[in-house]
Amino acid sequence: MAHNLLNRIDQRTRLAGHNRLALLLFRLGGRQLFGVNVFKVQEVLRRPPLFQLPGLPPQFAGAADVRGRSVPVLDLGLAIGHPERLADDDAATQYLVVTEFNRSVQGFLVSDVERIVNIAVEDIHPPPDLGAESTYLTAVTRFQGELIQVIDVESVLADITQARMDATLEPEMALPPSAPQMQVLVVDDSRVARQQIRSVLDQLGVGVTLLSDGKQALDHLLQVHASGEDPVARYAMVISDIEMPAMDGYTLTTEIRRHPALAGLYVLLHTSLSGVFNNAMVEKVGANAFVAKYSPHELAEHILARLNEVARASAAPA
Structure with a gap:
């Protein structure tokens, strides 16, 4: 069998x-x-x-x-x-x-x-x-x-x-001193993955909200919107696992893109499934980027690219 x-x-x-x-x-x-x-x-x-x-x-x-x-x-x-x-x-x-x-x-x-x-x-x-x-x-x-x-x-x-939950980033992997305070939403059902991603964000001096499945994340984003706050302004990016029990990352991304108040969120999909990952699906659901687990430096590079983009936009004259 x-x-x-x-x-x-x-x-x-x-x-x-x-x-x-x-x-x-x-x-x-x-x-x-x-x-x-x-x-x-x-x-x-x-x-x-x-x-x-x-x-x-x-x-x-x-x-x-x-x-x-x-x-x-x-x-x-x-x-x-x-x-x-x-x-x-x-x-x-x-x-x-x-x-x-x-x-x-x-x-x-x-x-x-x-x-x-x-x-x-x-x-x-x-x-x-x-x-x-x-x-x-x-x-x-x-x-x-x-x-x-x-x-x-x-x-x-x-x-x-006894795998390390963190990795020390090089000094050059840092946000400019003029960068505004930013928040990132992390969604992953693995406590190891959440700790690893949090370690990267902590070293970058970025605030983080940790949730364990896609449904929690979607409900949270909708609550932020219902309270009168713009989720796109609150979160510089969403880092989501793909394989999660309550709502997978593909579905979460699809629901984000469907909702007018959430559609502008930057979504990075982060998965351990490097062997069967479907790039066509990522494009179909509208994710902005993908990183296979787990390389802290590669993850940090993607995060830095996005946060620097947000920092430049905030510094630009209105």
């Missing part, structure tokens, strides 16, 4: 911008169903032989030779501390899910792979509020009566590898 599971993945990309989320469902031992955005998935294989690499954190089972390239393999059940994970490693991890995001390829071991399902966004909800940002869930939903926990694999990987 796993061998043929992704043979129609190209068709799944047509869901983008239609407020539906395609999830690959799997288990980590026990009955609990988990999901991951199918656009991050390259293929699913029976667990291949693994070889060891020195210095890997204990949550890594090793590395696999996948089509001639060495792919680091994370035991996902062990990594998130799943209580139903079986003690026997071989029994607990029968399948390898090969993913691509943030410009890298990563393998995750899971116990069983179920199917790909399409979920309407109105049936996808934020994870329970546990009073902390340590959860690895990005959303929860149901399919045929079963609870599905959608995992933020970017956060899992970043926490285990």
